[in-house]
Amino acid sequence: MSRENLAFVVAAFAGVMLLFAIGLSRPNLFVEDHLMENLSAAGFAAGSLLALGAAFARRASPTGRERAILIATGGLSSILFLSEISFGARIFDIQMPRMSGGGEFDGGHDIVIVVFRKLRGAGPAGLFVAAIGGALLVTGAGALLYRFRQQARTTVERILRGAFEFRLILALGMLASAVTLDLIKSYKASILEEVLEFSASVVLILAVFACFRPKRPGARPEPDAGTKPGSLHALPADADR
Template sequence: MHDSAKFLIWIVAFIGISLAIGLRFSRLVVEDGIFETLSALMFFGAAALAAVLAMRSGKQKPEMGRRTLWGLVAFNLLLGFSEISFGARLFGFQMPEMAGGGELDGGHDLAILAVRHIAGWTIGQRILLAAGVVLILGGITWLNARAAKNLAARLWNNPIYLRIACAFALLGAALLLDVINRYSLNAIEEVLEMSAALSMFAAFFGAVRWRPVFLDMHRARRSADG
């Protein structure tokens, strides 16, 4: 079986088992509970591994690749701190209040604020926004048709990048549930975030172990595009 298929089966099984445990023991999925703590630790671990990879790459990796790695370091740190509300409850300080209720204690709250703002728009304004988003995404896809066509194959054949893509997909799903903001969906959201953290950690753990594969991808892509 292909490595990418094995990983997808593994992560789906992890989500199913974690969700069953979370629904059975609800205290695990509360704010600052075990699942959130594990998510934070794995995001921090992914950031550390990505930083190690960036520092070790030296002259073997194009500058753009190092910038991407450092960007992912910052992104994982943001995710990790968001999971623990930037230490607000841990150290007893108050995060800023959000318009409409709640605290601004994570990057996902920016999306919630945007949705709350859009909720006050007229139907016409929302239709214009939706049409604009569709046109922009369609234009990007059309202009990058060749890259879009090869993206699935590249992800499938590179287990490290597949794991990163899987993490982003899981984060997107968790963000959607967070925006819906229903208590009954909290357990699913926490499980998806923890699964995203595990996927991201697995990606960079694999990148450190199989460093040549990770470092050569940009070089191969440049050669193909050239």
């Protein structure tokens, strides 16, 4: 891991802990539909616009792979923004469907809650099926990693070395942790969930900003259509003599 990424993780962890401490002292600001959730929605909206703008910005000059990741990041941020505002239910005073066990189906994370409640309600048989399915997924993922271990190692090294990819993975980890905390009925877990969602939106924005850095001198840009081997522009200067 690069020093920059290590320092970024430490700073992100410190920020999360600071916001969590503030949330414990001022929990009214960290509940649903209040300040922290509104800031998270604004952060995801900004992240979506920045990611889609960077995907086609000349200044960012992203590679084909980076452009695809940026477009996917913009789409994910848009979904997260809509989830934070309950897909407009709070704004337009729309009654969202009720979920069995309590709560309303007003966000993408509620899919995980519904699945979890279904499995819990199914009793031992449901838990056994879930365990078998999880074991098969882990086994399949392990087999794929072993089969493509060289490519996986290269990908991991690139993520740990690059600021853009590393921050994206960190943001996804924060979001996954927030969804997990949503399954716990505790006001402390609820506060930490809101903190992680807001922190993920900030990390996504900082990930996009990393794309606007100048490319390293040793990095080779992808060839344009006019400079590919065999094109007229790729001919030597004396080719027309």
